[in-house]
Amino acid sequence: MAETMRGLVVRATAGFVDVRIDGDVVQARLRGRLKNTPRTTDLCVIGDQVMVSQPDGQSFVVVEVLPRESRFSRRQPGRGPNKEDVLVANLDQLFVTFCYGRPALNMRLLDRFLVIAEHQGVQPVIVMNKADLCEPGDLSWQETYESIGYPVLTVSAETGQGMDALTGALQGKISAFVGPSGVGKSSLINRILPGLDLNIATISDHHGKGRHTTRVASLHVLPEGGFLADTPGIRELGTWALPIEHLDQCFPEFTEYREQCSFRSCSHTHEPRCAVIDAVDAGDIDRERYESYVRLRDETNA
Numbered sequence: 001m002a003e004t005m006r007g008l009v010v011r012a013t014a015g016f017v018d019v020r021i022d023g024d025v026v027q028a029r030l031r032g033r034l035k036n037t038p039r040t041t042d043l044c045v046i047g048d049q050v051m052v053s054q055p056d057g058q059s060f061v062v063v064e065v066l067p068r069e070s071r072f073s074r075r076q077p078g079r080g081p082n083k084e085d086v087l088v089a090n091l092d093q094l095f096v097t098f099c100y101g102r103p104a105l106n107m108r109l110l111d112r113f114l115v116i117a118e119h120q121g122v123q124p125v126i127v128m129n130k131a132d133l134c135e136p137g138d139l140s141w142q143e144t145y146e147s148i149g150y151p152v153l154t155v156s157a158e159t160g161q162g163m164d165a166l167t168g169a170l171q172g173k174i175s176a177f178v179g180p181s182g183v184g185k186s187s188l189i190n191r192i193l194p195g196l197d198l199n200i201a202t203i204s205d206h207h208g209k210g211r212h213t214t215r216v217a218s219l220h221v222l223p224e225g226g227f228l229a230d231t232p233g234i235r236e237l238g239t240w241a242l243p244i245e246h247l248d249q250c251f252p253e254f255t256e257y258r259e260q261c262s263f264r265s266c267s268h269t270h271e272p273r274c275a276v277i278d279a280v281d282a283g284d285i286d287r288e289r290y291e292s293y294v295r296l297r298d299e300t301n302a
């Protein structure tokens, strides 16, 4: 019996994966028997913990993919079989990135990313880039999110402001950046990992999709420990499978009220004696957040 070793998948292409074992990276193929088992999810993706062996003493073979503790996934885009498309396995935290200046902060989209993170059991962190463009103004939205429990990091890829806090938050974890085009994700990642040298979009690039589509999903090792996921598909999370009755659980500030609604399966939209609606009217739940809930509910219903 060949010895098996445990490793972390840091790069995945069809049939082959790069596995990090004790700081070294080896290329391994997936054992045929693994590939033949029926499944509704991806067999092996970045972030997976795998068991690897060397049956002939030379080449490496993945013989087992260990159960995922968490995942960051979506429904497979396009038509075809209903299948889970796992972007990153065992993702610890999602850096939901927006910015001051342009593009303007879209609270509905922010809430959508937060809901996805909650649904997937991944810790969200809100990153506000372009702090150098921040003008004095109403930052009460930020207090709202912090009071719900979401950390907000204010940074600038341009001046370096807040980068220490950001790299500190990345340490020892598997993380990924998401957010709309133009907020500065690539600029931030380039600051964190200068060797990577990602393309920084110019204005005209924002219309040309497909530019990064040939990029392969990778986990990059961070100098201070931890990994940063870089996946071509992660910027767009249009499709997602979330049961409508779970949606209210993805709004943490609803928790203490949800149980007090008169109806057990209260949708918090029209029912009498709804404790969530009462909390909105009393100012205990932010009205904009509630509005996001209603919109996402409509969308999930449609």
Ligand SMILES: Nc1nc2c(ncn2[C@@H]2O[C@H](COP(=O)(O)OP(=O)(O)O)[C@@H](O)[C@H]2O)c(=O)[nH]1
Pocket: 129, 130, 131, 132, 133, 155, 156, 157, 158, 159, 180, 181, 182, 183, 184, 185, 186, 187, 188, 199, 200, 201, 202, 203
């Ligand atoms: N003023 C300012 N501009 C920034 C900052 N970070 C990125 N940008 C600019 O924002 C634009 C989009 O950046 P990019 O990293 O390509 O965004 P991405 O689409 O989210 O990857 C580029 O023109 C960057 O130079 C920042 O901290 N301050």
Ligand SMILES: [Mg+2]
Pocket: 185, 186, 187, 199, 200, 201
């Ligand atoms: Mg980019």
Ligand SMILES: [Zn+2]
Pocket: 258, 261, 262, 266, 267, 268, 269, 271, 273, 274, 275, 276, 277
């Ligand atoms: Zn209710």
